[in-house]
Amino acid sequence: MADAWNPTQYQRFADERAQPFHDLLALVAPVQRMRAVDLGCGPGKLTKLAAEHLDVAEMTGIDNSPKMMAQAMPLRTEHLHFSLGDIGQWTAGADYDLVIANASLQWVPDHRFVLGRWTMALQAGGQLAVQVPANHDYPSHTVSAALAREEPYRSWFAGHDVGDPVAANVLSPQSYAELLDTLGYVQQSVRLQVYGHRLQSTNDVVEWVRGTSLTRFQRLLSAEQFEQFVDEYTRRLVGELGDRSPFFFPFKRILMWGRLG
Ligand SMILES: C[S@@+](CC[C@H](N)C(=O)[O-])C[C@H]1O[C@@H](n2cnc3c(N)ncnc32)[C@H](O)[C@@H]1O
Structure with missing residues (x-):
């Protein structure tokens, strides 16, 4: 992998x-x-x-x-x-x-x-x-975990376990x-x-998790698929957390x- x-x-x-x-x-x-x-x-x-x-x-x-x-x-x-x-x-x-x-x-x-x-x-x-x-119960983690269970992403992961390791472990x-x-x-x-x-804005939460929890999705996807996943993740995350600048990330x-x- x-x-x-x-x-x-x-x-x-x-x-x-x-x-x-x-x-x-x-x-x-x-x-x-x-x-x-x-x-x-x-x-x-x-x-x-x-x-x-x-x-x-x-x-x-x-x-x-x-x-x-x-x-x-x-x-x-x-x-x-x-x-x-x-x-x-x-x-x-x-x-x-x-x-x-x-x-x-x-x-x-x-x-x-x-x-x-x-x-x-x-x-x-x-x-x-x-x-x-x-922080597995915070939207930075729950939104990506929920998205991964939806199509077409679910099929892209082809049965690999992409559950949140923080939640699981x-x-x-x-x-x-x-x-x-x-x-x-x-x-x-x-x-x-x-x-x-x-953080400067809500979008920085995405940049933060790109360096950590999103890597588990990235390693299973092509570059285009991963960017599509991140785009949808960003849209939903900003919808949930609000488009704020600055953003307080607990x-x-x-x-x-x-x-x-
Ligand atoms: C979030 S980083 C933390 C790095 C460092 N401890 C720090 O605080 O900057 C997590 C690190 O754990 C490593 N890691 C994850 N699973 C591992 C495993 N099974 N064996 C060895 N390293 C692992 C990753 O490669 C990554 O470098």
């Missing part, structure tokens, strides 16, 4: 997307000379920032998008590495101090299994810091809190936070942190 990630499009709202990452890093308790991994590291800029902000002996960024990896690779240093890999399967032998994942876990199913595997990679006292979007904050407890995190913090983004996210005993 095509790699529909476009690092340039994704980074159009880099400042807005970075804020939850800073908030996530602020949850991490300082430990000297950490061995850390950033799962779903994307273009690697935030991985580099984390490596600089935290006292890491080694930081590895992992992502399964060759286009994202191509952006990240030039950032490599003696202490900062990147490699292609599937975060849904990733684990290691209890020798990491920190697992971070910012806006990536939502793309994989079965968070109980996946967070269990990530936890197995941590040594005693190790920390997990994960941020996932939780992301658990409630309470469920993550229970899961962290079950997995042995003796300290934890789980919160739902609304990030309010002031974006719910779950930030979770835990520390093993």
Whole structure:
């Protein structure tokens, strides 16, 4: 399947997307000379920032998008590495101090299994810091999911699952809190936070999701089909949200942190 990630499009709202990452890093308790991994590291800029902000002996960024990896690779240093890999399967032998994942876990199913595997990679006292979007009930997501179920789009997707991964995969904050407890995190913090983004206009919501949630449609369509889908999506989204300038985009996210005993 095509790699529909476009690092340039994704980074159009880099400042807005970075804020939850800073908030996530602020949850991490300082430990000297950490061995850390950033799962779903994307273009690697935030991985580099984390490596600089935290006292890491080694930081590895992992992502399964060759286009994202191509952006990240030039950032490599003696202490900062990147490699292609599937975060849904990733684990290691209890020798990491920190697992971070910012806006990536939502793309994989079965968070109980996946967070269990990530936890197995941590040594005693190790920390997990994960941020996932939780805005599946907002029109930016509901309108595209509903449109994909209509013809002709439904036939274009030819039976592929184009359901919203945030709706399908992301658990409630309470469920993550229970899961962290079950997995042995003796300290934890789980919160739902609304990030309010002031965008230039309602149309910027489309530009935002082009860099993320619309990629799941793009990878299955020709360029013309995708633009037709986006045109209709834009028409309906603007109809629902109103044609406003500026536009206030409220974006719910779950930030979770835990520390093993
Ligand atoms: C929204 S981006 C977040 C990137 C980065 N963490 C940041 O905050 O800028 C999501 C990233 O998750 C990656 N991703 C999605 N599913 C993945 C999987 N199964 N294995 C590895 N990476 C995955 C995508 O390639 C993409 O780079």
